[in-house]
Amino acid sequence: MPNNKKAQMQKEFDYIVIGAGTAGCLLANRLSADPANRVLLIEAGGRDNYHWIHIPVGYLYCIDNPRTDWCFRTEPDPGLNGRSLIYPRGKTLGGCSSINGMLYIRGQARDYNQWAEITGDAAWSWGNCLPDFMRHEDHYRLDDGGDADTEHDKYHGHGGEWRVEHQRLKWKVLEDFATACVEAGIPRTRDFNRGDNEGVDYFEVNQRSGWRWNTRKAFLRGVEKRPNLTLWHSTHVLGLETEASDSGPRCTGVRAERPGDGKVVARAEREVILCAGAIGSPQLLQLSGIGPADLLTEHGIDVVKDLPGVGENLQDHLQIRSVYKVKGVTTLNTMVNSLAGKARIGLEYLLTRSGPMSMAPSQLCLFTRSSMEYDYANIEYHVQPLSLDAFGQPLHDFPAITASVCNLNPTSRGSVRIRSNDPKQPPAIAPNYLSTPEDRKVAADSLRVTRRIAEQPAFMQYQPEEFKPGLEYQTDDDLTRLAGDIGTTIFHPVGTTRMGAADDELAVVDPHLRVRGVAGLRVVDASVMPTITSGNTNSPTLMIAEKAARWILGGD
Template identity: 65%
Template sequence: MALPDAPVASVEVDHIIVGAGTAGCLLANRLSADRQRQVLLLEAGGRDDYLWIHIPVGYLYCIGNPRTDWLYQTEPDAGLNGRHLRYPRGKVLGGCSSINGMIYMRGQARDYDAWARHTGDDEWSWARCLPDFLAHEDHHRLDAGADGAEAAEWARWHGHHRHGSTGEWRVERQRLRWDILDAFAQAAQQAGIPACADFNRGNNEGVGYFEVNQRRGWRWNAAKAFLHPVRQRPNLRVWTRAHATRLLLARGADGALRCHGVEVIHAGQRVQVRAHREVTLAAGAIGSPALLQRSGVGPATWLQPLGIETLADLPGVGANLQDHLQIRAVYRVQGTRTLNTLSASLWGRLRIGLQYLLTRSGPMSMAPSQLGAFTRSHPDAPWPNLEYHVQPLSLDAFGKPLHPFDAFTASVCHLNPSSRGTVRIRSPRWEDAPVIAPQYLSTEEDQRVAVQSLRLTRHIVAQPALAPFRPQEVKPGAQLQDDAELVRAAGDIATTIFHPVGTTAMGRDDDPLAVTDSHLRVRDGRGGRIGALRVVDAGIMPTITSGNTNSPTLMIAEKAARWILRET
């Protein structure tokens, strides 16, 4: 039976999914494939019908736009010398996949093997996660009619290292190149970083162009991939501009806590939606812990001062926040064009627009970062612990104008930060943005890696391949040399790369900060589980992956969907 066409005072379904972002779209697809299950997908934002969502360079017009972004900001951060940062989160169907950098990155095999050890569940090992990546992957190098030599080379990986070709999540090469980026790649190799044709084989060490989630020059978001093709299923309903205010939690006669549904503000009404089988939170590493806290699930020391009854005292809800902090080094160059001057004139912008209109290529097809590199901050580092995002442009900060001179930016982030932050609600009101405190660079280790990464960037830029372009360091500034100066400089110029995770982390029963178990079921603070409640988003990561976090979130959702179908 189809769900009602309009919201009413009370609705009953089998499954409620809170959040139609990266994970939520895939979950809705997989769960509604069973036509006996009534599925309701709730999205607080609107539809993904804004043109700039789909043009790759349109992230410039989506981030900071209340139509598509929650417009969060961090608290002033001591590690950033008192600065606060813009903290974009998707507020639209597709969630962050509608406004992010489109980079397809699984991370390193060691990330997932560490999760398996942390949870005591081998289901999270690299070998067991790889099939869940492949289940939805559609990789361009395995297309019918692909270049024979290239296809043969990639067929060689069809053993331990594989890619998929039959899924919904499209992966393509970028549709442009830049002389300055080619030179940076050569310089990186001269500095000892090997060339890499595939960052997704389990060890991503090397330098090369990122592959992106695009289809023929258009952004490929999770809504296009997983949701829109199945919107006509009679057992799937999607509510946009539906704000989940609290979970409907109650104790049974045996004292066990169970989630019976969600209270939602939709179309001007307060609606109670009841779930016969399960409620799944997929609102992201910021949204899910905030909803749990508003519902009385979280640290009692945070909730009680706000007048919220603590139903499950879970210290980990909103703790363990991890993010990748990128340090943006800027170098002025000569003898080549970058986007700074290429787009400076009206004629230049018209040429760029015409190129995209005719060929779906050129700067308007750009991901925010085109060239990537994974390497070690120090020769003694046991694995690649740095990621570079290199761009043929420069600006003072995101949203500011491009510099009036040709330049490139070499952003570098510590892949495995030891700093930990928090997300906590500031009031019981759902309208109030949460308090986000990442606490970047708050450990000596992270400060040391920041210094090492800036020195490594200088080492790469000093290689012969870049010499013809006469690079001059604009930021942080060549005059800064000692460690203390470079730590302060990192705090002045670093910014988030938009990868918050860990705030509802999974773990063993004896882990005091574990919010979910290894099957992502929410704990009750008494050694059991809250019935019919699961979290499926980047918040469940106990440690951040060594790379961009969007595609790992899809893998998590793929795995969880299988469990939900089997267990409910």
């Protein structure tokens, strides 16, 4: 660790940031840029020195691994016909950016304009969020000073910490699936990140030269040496310290458990900033007496501030995976089912940092509409040149592809609630997938869209056979029941400490992310999203942190 022992033992700080994940790493960088600010960054997980974090395909070995993942599970979900799912959340420096899919997607302009309407604050509009996306961006298309597409310069940044690159591989079967999408009426696009992401193309990824680019590398590398920044990793935060006053409670610090030191208290002169994510942030608030009073009382916790919205409003993207057997084309299934194939894959990555070991979990992306009643893309596909029964299982022994589709704007709402006052016990996570008629209809319709694409000439040349779910499922009831049987999370939980306007009784934080009724406390992570973004949620979380850093430093 770069900081010396004296710095590690320091207990007085200006700012304490809880969680060295996507938002926390950026915030620690920005807040400590001023040498007058004493910043403590706390992470429950260890250093990101596990080699599988950095090899892109290593997500397979990081998810559901206690070295890098909290290993949460959901409650049995009625919408999934009683099934419980693994619910990965990063537990290492870099947080979820160290174990996620590395996919760079911002969402749609309408998402942010809706946030501005919900909060009553124009700062959250697309036009005012775009500069915060660009501020930390380092986009490969601008490496040589830009490209012929001058519009690209208007929407992307260069020279920032957050690297965005093209994928270092292509698959013929995916190229032809993309052509089938065009034949089905879905346009090609060059860029999913200009505010309207409808179309089909390869995902752009957060990698650098074939290595995963997580937020620890992006925002802490070199910065850890700043004398005013202290990093405590492998440190479990047990709760928030608060003090009563005539004007209401104030958060003054944190209680934590550190290796070698035992239980310690660190004090914050200015602010404590929760960046523990959509599961960790509401859990810590509830453990600290900030949340629904009846829940806190049930578990013997003194109520510091009754905020009924803490832990509610959980939203997530549920993917429904269709698997098609194919003939006459190479897929990853056939490549890895021989020692020679595995050796070629390993050698290609060793020599060129390309090929299947450089793969993000999904390669081809498309955004489209589940039915013509929508005037915007409301579903997203993650398409892969492989298939398997479930995450972590071996690939099938036949050539196949997987087309996973998710509802971008689910109306189902779930919750995160503590089970006891023990900070080491995981909370109860209940997503309530497919609990509304709207979500069930989108699920059924989206499977029909998948079939329509697969029936186009460009893909029919491979004689596709629908292996999963199977053509015997045709009616709305069949397809909805099937979605419950095979649907899985894409790991995008948000919304559990959502921001809102002053008259919103369920809003946990105000539009500047300050916890309502508790001074000196802010939440900056995906949990503040009032509605989920129309796409992958990692980069929007960075945007939120960028905006919040400016507010914090400006005293807003």
